[in-house]
Amino acid sequence: MALHSDLLPWYFPSTGLLLVMGVAFTAFVCHTCWVYAQLRHFPGPPLAGWSRLPLIVWTMSGRAHLKYQEISETYGPIARIAPTVLLSSDVEFMRKIAAARSKYRRNEWYMAFRFNPDRDTIISHRDDEEHARLKMKLAPGYSGKEIDGLEAKIDANVKAFVKLIETSYLSGPSDTKPFDLAEKTQFFTLDTIADISFGSPIGCLANDSDMYGYLKQAAASFPFFMVLGLFPRIMHILALDSVKRFLPSAKDSLGMGRIMRLASETAGKRFPLKDDEGVHRDMLGSFIRHGLTRAEAEAESLVQILAGGETTATTIRMTIFHVSTNPRVLNKLRAEIFRVRPSSPLTDAEAKNMPYLQAVVKEGLRIFPPITGLLFKDTPIGGDTYDGKFIPGGTAIGFSFLAAVMDKKAWGEDSHVFRPERFLEGSDEELRNRDAMVELVFGFGRWRCLGRNIAVSELTKVISELLRTFDFSVVNPMNPFKTRNAGIHLQSDMWMRAEKVAQYH
Template identity: 45%
Template sequence: MAVVDLATTHYQTLVAGALAVSLVLFWFIPTVRQYLRLRHIPGPFSSGFSKLWLLRGTLSGQLHLKFYEANQKYGSIARIAPNEVITSDPKLLRHILAVRSPYQRSDWYLALRFNPHRDNLITLLDDDEHTKLRAKMAAGYSGREVDNLEHRIDRNILALANLIATKYMPANKAFDFGRKAQYFTLDALSDIAFGRIFGFLASDSDMYAYLETMEQQLTAIAVSIVYPWIVSVVASPLFARLLPSHHDALGFGRIMGIARDTVAARFQGDSTDKLKHVADDAPRDMLGSFLAHGLTRDEAESEVLLQIIAGSDTTATAIRATALYLATNPRVLSRLRAELESTAHANRPWDEVISYADALKLPYLQAVIKEGLRIFPPATSPVPKLVPPSGDTWDGVYLPPGTKVGYCAWGVFRRPDVWGDDADEFRPERWLVEDGADPAKVKEMDATLDLHFGLGRWQCLGKGVAFMELNKIFVELFRRFDLAVLNPDKPWESRNTGLFIQSEFWMKATLREGIKPT
């Protein structure tokens, strides 16, 4: 009996040992193989074997700076994960984003599906399908088929100005400009997208606890971007009840419900997936344009959500950051106001907003907007593209097929060889030829700034709307109010996991001399 027990024990030991060796080989061989593919590209040591460096950077809330530090330390192409690099080289990025580029979107994008079973314009990996969908939406985003596009933005800017002037200013009460900026972008985009203003500014509140829940979920979304397999797990029936639903009364689910109901109303009881005929009296907003160009019911729901979420967050960050630099830089603000006061726009009545065409004629305003986007780029996600099957070589560095190449926003927009030795300074004059800027350098800077919005088939369709908002909002806020930052040493709470979460940006406002609200 003892001999049998001994044999059994020996057999079990052999089996356990074999399993242990198999598990080690199962992990070890692919890990070594992956490490060797990119061993010639420097980066943090752990990035050659795991995604822990990338995960720690994401959870730190300072991901944009972690990427920047990697490129500063290891070079303009730095390894940040076993199969991923980050680059601060604008020429390489233009090469990747070129019209006929063989690079493709990576699985990084899949985590941005609002419905895990349905793609949107951002998450479509198939180039042909992406091009077809983009073509159906171009006219709506351009504003050609949206009635009173500019007026819709104007009335929401006035709503923000009136909120400050009537609620906070008379009581000498501080307000969180971080929140107010996003209330504005959410209301303006809902107005443009489907003709319904959410009401964030009118209620002066976080409607449906949308911002609160999105901020709570953003880290989880960012982690799923680091580990794309999580998306497949979450998409399984097991987790269906944990996902936002259009039945929810609060949060992102409530916005999903509004989008669903709005799209359903356009079908007027029609059970088909695509409108056969758009009525002559149908609303002429972006949703109306999308449906007129053949978007299906499901596609329209996804794209309306994409407009609201992607557009409101990044534009709000651009508004907050540029407003901060203006409010804390008297020289720049003084020159901007001098430009405004030297034109016919200085004496406009309270309820009149500068036209986009007139704003574009103000060179210093254009320089301020560009400099704000440069020094604090609001979209810092790496949006990595896949190296084509043939591989690629850039500046002597070989990029093996299937490698993810991501974009380091902070690195691109702080390169001394592009922006000068004062790249860390907010100085709009760098954009002005009349102030001594080299025309060839300004052209190069413009081309580099365009990377913020993508190029070619990957260019952001919302770029035009965003610039219209930016061209108006700074004029209308700073011609009406003196805005004082309450805590200049720590002006806001700001976290970054690819997008910024910013709040506690406390300001006080006083009316400027000669300005009278109506």
């Protein structure tokens, strides 16, 4: 007997509505099955092939990098982590993706790094031509050749770091003055970047303070950027005037907005360009001389602060941590320093002639990669193949840095151990391959980090100076520090003691 709609309860849908719902549900199921089928030949966690939910949960967990390493070890060098997303730990495949003539392009994930929702930067541009144009204008500044006294600026901040520990946190046999190494390394990197970029440090080391509360706000923001990367279309909403007023701006007196104001004020003093522009021989001055507009110069200066500070700080603190807890490595490094007797801080030229120091820095970058975001790239129209398996066009492919640098086939059974000697042992070809693999932390090919040389200079100088000056010990070995992953490592409470090292004989 047919049911009449006027006899059904108010909450029971009509026959027409039921038909529409049935058609919609069938279409949804068919589309989901079709999407699943596109990458069904790639293994991965079972639910990941049907839903993005696992990827979202991993991203929000603060331990995503460890999960991606586990997936790579379980399912192989390429695995499925979402319906249209693959994860790779194959170094050669990622080099192919980033090659100069590759047709791969950046995924929408990069839109999350528009720190100003209205404007792309060197790390958010998805248009290859625009990215190349901008890179050409930025490269001379990042090379350091157009920055007067670049090395002296880094040296001055290294000395300020050492002075802070000596004057405020030096412990002795009968007293302890613990300090948070995680925080102090952030002070160093922020001051150094500001000095290079704007011509003077912000003052974190001099005041032993998170100036303007920037570091605290930045740490709270990075998890948001990672989640936003999974939903990049939200950037269009954030660009609305009614929404932008709730975001950090140059009008703010604290936090990221205060750094934005600093960039804006500094850039404002350089415009319009004058004949004496050459006196501004800092990085911002180089950007402007090579054609960046005021808005572009402000945006790129902010990128330097946001992208470079925490990553370099992570490598400094984790290298200090691993060396300080490994007497064999510490003694060997100090023996080289005491034998060479380099300047204080050592020069870049001296560092090149200290192979064990170089090995320590490389191992620091390898054992704890500072960047763990997947840096998704899109497969070109027409698709690609991997090991004979077809990858449809538009598939997002991310890279697991941690899985690559912990691969036992490439690094040996002790890949999880901090052992700098691995960069000094083996044939010339093996050493070149290891060096090339650890360079992955600075990116690939046309997307390689412009600030690589400056970062390495900072690392060699500050690590060698701290370890030649102080004996560090962990205050709480059972809980040495706190860490949360958000594409980069957000670390805190790395409480350490520092005692002065006896002078060389």
